Structures are given as C-alpha cells and as structure tokens.
Amino acid sequence: MSRLDSFIRRMSAQRDCLNWSAGALNGVDGPVLELGLGNGRTYDHLRSLFPDREIFVFERRVNAHPDCIPDQAHLILGDIFETLTGFAARLPAGAALAHADIGSGDTELNRQMAVRLPELLAPMMTPGGLVFSDQPLSHDGWRPEPLPEGVPADRYFIYRT
Numbered sequence: 001m002s003r004l005d006s007f008i009r010r011m012s013a014q015r016d017c018l019n020w021s022a023g024a025l026n027g028v029d030g031p032v033l034e035l036g037l038g039n040g041r042t043y044d045h046l047r048s049l050f051p052d053r054e055i056f057v058f059e060r061r062v063n064a065h066p067d068c069i070p071d072q073a074h075l076i077l078g079d080i081f082e083t084l085t086g087f088a089a090r091l092p093a094g095a096a097l098a099h100a101d102i103g104s105g106d107t108e109l110n111r112q113m114a115v116r117l118p119e120l121l122a123p124m125m126t127p128g129g130l131v132f133s134d135q136p137l138s139h140d141g142w143r144p145e146p147l148p149e150g151v152p153a154d155r156y157f158i159y160r161t
C-alpha cells in the first residue's frame with residue numbers, strides 16, 4: 001500500500017469513528033475534549049457533529065487553520081500531561097467524549113502516553129462516555145468498543161468509560 005493510500009485510510013477511519021460517536025453518545029451528556037488541535041481538522045469535524053456541546057481543546061502550540069482555533073475559554077495551552085491534571089475540577093459531571101490524536105512515530109513516547117493518558121482521563125469522563133485514540137489505551141474501567149463497519153482493526157481505538 002502506498003503512503004498516500006495509508007494516509008487516506010487513516011483519515012477515513014478517523015472520520016468514520018467520529019461520525020459514529022454522534023449517535024453512540026445519544027443520552028450521554030457532557031462536553032467534548034479534543035487532545036491535540038494540530039491543523040484543526042478533527043476539531044472542525046467535532047464541532048459540526050456536536051454543535052450543542054462545549055469542546056475543550058488541549059494543545060501545546062497552536063498551528064491550526066485560522067478558522068479552526070477555539071476561543072480562549074476553550075483552548076487549554078500547554079503540555080496535556082500538565083494541563084489535564086487540574087482540568088478535572090472544571091468538569092464535575094465529566095466529559096462525554098475525549099478524542100486523543102497525539103501519537104507520534106516514536107514508539108517509546110507512544111508507550112509512555114498509553115500508560116499516562118488513561119490515568120489522567122479516567123476521572124474526567126462521565127459514565128457511558130467514549131474515549132477515541134489513535135493509539136491503544138488500557139484502563140480497568142474502560143471497555144473496548146467494536147469499530148464502526150469498514151474501519152480496519154488497529155487503525156483507531158474506541159473505549160466506553
């Protein structure tokens with residue numbers, strides 16, 4: 001498979017999973033956490049899927065399309081592993097969805113992230129919420145969800161909290 005094919009498949013899987021989340025969160029209240037703004041593509045998609053929910057975006061350095069930058073109240077700047085720590089107090093009822101697209105080509109960094117992120121996120125999620133990740137995560141209180149039809153295994157990971 002060419003790198004172009006691989007890129008397209010990754011983006012399609014991401015979009016298919018996010019689209020699926022809109023229906024899968026019916027009846028689950030709470031804001032959305034976008035971890036890693038990047039170019040702002042998935043943030044833009046999330047706000048089209050969830051126009052009535054607050055979306056809080058965590059990013060260390062903004063480099064997004066100008067139309068896809070959240071207002072100051074919804075942009076939490078800094079390293080996620082520092083900023084998430086204090087943020088739980090701002091969400092007493094928990095978030096309905098967390099989307100983490102912060103994996104890198106560095107296997108060791110991804111491994112560390114996969115250990116630390118669930119510990120930080122778990123207390124911030126409402127029961128019945130969803131965690132999406134480009135890397136496999138593990139937490140005792142989370143159940144892996146089957147991927148939407150057509151999404152190849154290991155392209156994306158979904159957990160019900």
Ligand SMILES: C[S@@+](CC[C@H](N)C(=O)[O-])C[C@H]1O[C@@H](n2cnc3c(N)ncnc32)[C@H](O)[C@@H]1O
Pocket residue numbers: 035036037038039040041042043058059060061078079080081101102103
């Ligand atoms: C792959 S990009 C996200 C792309 C985004 N989903 C999109 O559709 O445009 C990953 C982003 O996560 C951010 N990031 C990675 N690790 C981070 C960390 N520990 N703290 C804050 N931001 C981080 C990077 O700066 C980068 O902008």
